[in-house]
Amino acid sequence: MSTLSTSSLRPLYKAAQVRELDRRTIASGIDSFALMQRAASSAWHSFRSRWPQARSVTVLCGSGNNGGDGHVLAALAMQAGLKVQRLSTKPLAALTGDVAKAAGLASAAGVGFDEWQPATTLVGEVIVDALLGTGLAGEPQGNIRQAIEAINGAHQPVLALDIPSGLSADSGAVLGSAVVADGTVTFIGDKIGLHTGDAPAYTGEIDFRPLGVKAQAFFDIPPTAWRLDEALLADAFAPRSRISHKGNLGHVLVMGG
Structure with a gap:
């Protein structure tokens, strides 16, 4: 690790750190709704690059900012x-703030709206999970949990916005029930919980979109961890000679309690 430059690694943050990065970005003069639109646009590009032939989509939105991203993505999909x-x-x-504004934008674009019910059939070729963001502290309850189970019970591929709903952004633990996604597009700062714990079985391929935010410019918010890039492995583990002996390859001492 000491021989690697941090420029070749990806910083990973906890949820509270990313929320602070988001807050400071908005405080610097970027309108919060404009940042939401930027996130939704990035998510739409991620969607299109993965499923370019899709002709329909189901977007499940929660009542928080993650749901707002979903409403704006729905509008972009309709326009396309x-x-x-x-x-x-x-x-x-019942929606307020930027989420209500995002929902209104989708309605103005001609996107239909239905309140989710357990009997609802998810008809899109692809499902977008915009139910919960990184602020989840306990197990999803009620209709949120039912919606998560409905997504997992469907046969369509799934794109999760920011993090699969039900997954802890700090530990990668499944909080009762979590969406199993084929891909996750995450914003501003990559979350440590997307790479640890149970996360690899739930995130699918991770597409990180910084939205123009230079997280490492905030020196007082140090990354919680650094993610090694697969490309670094070739230098770290050079090919061995086919006639090498174990005594020529170094030694290791393991002490356990």
């Missing part, structure tokens, strides 16, 4: 000519 099924765990009238 896809058939969009937009579902929310809360009625439109």
Whole structure:
């Protein structure tokens, strides 16, 4: 590790650190709704690069900012000519702030809306999980948990926004029930919980989108960990000679209690 430059590694952050990065970015003059639109646009590009032939999508939105990203993505999908099924765990009238603004933008774009019910059939060729973000502290309950189970019970591929719903952003632990995604597009700072614990079985391929935020410029928010890049392995583990002897390859001492 000491021989590696941090420029060749990816910094990983805890959820509270990413929220602080988000707060400071907004405080620096970037409108919070504009940042939400930027995230949704990045997620839409990620969606299109993975499923370029998809002609329909189901977007399940929660009541937080993660759901707001989903509403804006639904609008972008509609504008691109896809058939969009937009579902929310809360009625439109119960939404507030940027999430309500995002939902209104989707409605203005002609996207239909239904409140999610357990009997709802998810009809899109691809499902977008925009139920929960990184602030989850306990197990998902009620209709959120039912929606997670419905996503996992469907046969369509899934794109999770920021983190698969139900997964801890700090540990990678499954908090009761979590979405099993084929891909996850995550924003601003890569989360340590996307790479640890149970996460590899739930995230699918991770697409990190910094949204123009230079996280490492905030020196007082040091990364919790650094992610090794696969490309570094070739230098770290050079090919061995076919006639090498174990005594020529170094020694290791392991002491255990």
